[in-house]
Amino acid sequence: MKKFEEKTIKTKNIYDGKVIKLQVDDVTLPNGKTSKRELIKHPGAVAIIAITKDNKIVFVEQYRKPLEKSIVEIPAGKLEKGESPEVTAVRELEEETGYTTRNLEFVTSFYTSPGFADEHMYIYKTSQLEQLENPLEGDDDEFVEILELTLDQAKQYVEEQRIHDAKTNYAVLYLEMLGRK
């Protein structure tokens, strides 16, 4: 859909980083006036709702520099260039949790912040986890701790804002809803 399309007059590249790029576009608005749009380009990301044999949900706790605190999230990671989201999902699951899976079910996908960023998040679910015999090393600048929680514990973490991000809040709500089917 292109309703109310904003046509680009000029693009200015401000920053090209390790994870994100920033550009500022001059645009023509539907009423003919002009405005500026600040846009973050992001490679996209994948998150996994992973359920253990004893029906616990696998989370990772990690420090998030933008928030200056650590939060508890479902395992997730950025798409590498040319990588399909299913491949990213298994790789991140292996790197962050030591589990692997041969069975991924697509749950949903969404843009996380469509007002200023193009980050697209894919969410998968698996309840067929196998422990890796030789766990992989993750990124050398990532430090995570694994937690396995029941759904009731996870809901409590949401209440306490220890779980406090879009994909993870979504995941907890999704599992809560599945339980009501």
Next chain:
Amino acid sequence: MKKFEEKTIKTKNIYDGKVIKLQVDDVTLPNGKTSKRELIKHPGAVAIIAITKDNKIVFVEQYRKPLEKSIVEIPAGKLEKGESPEVTAVRELEEETGYTTRNLEFVTSFYTSPGFADEHMYIYKTSQLEQLENPLEGDDDEFVEILELTLDQAKQYVEEQRIHDAKTNYAVLYLEMLGRK
């Protein structure tokens, strides 16, 4: 929680825009090594799940420059400096939909993209809408079209990815779950 804290060695301000700021921090990792973190500063945002008297959900369709397409979202907007989220919620509801409310229920809040941004999203719900007699003007660079959909229609829009962002996917799932209580 400060687990695995990354201490800032140096902050470099790259860009200070209308909506977002970009800074790059040099940090010390828990293992003593250093790394760089790219951080977007955002004022925070509010979204409203608004239900009409005939049990329809109020959405707005708007062009999202980062995605180069228009998507259908629940009404939302950025916090003004010093503004409480409840005040933002009512203001954005009035500006974007022509409805107002005296009754807001807090649903949840979450960080949208904790890996690179500090944007914090508050979600409220109201089913006590009143039509404004003199609708307000919104921002002069915002063009939105109002849609009122049943929950089944909204779920169809999610399937078709016309609804395709974190807060709105969350809202549809939340209403689906409420219907099962």
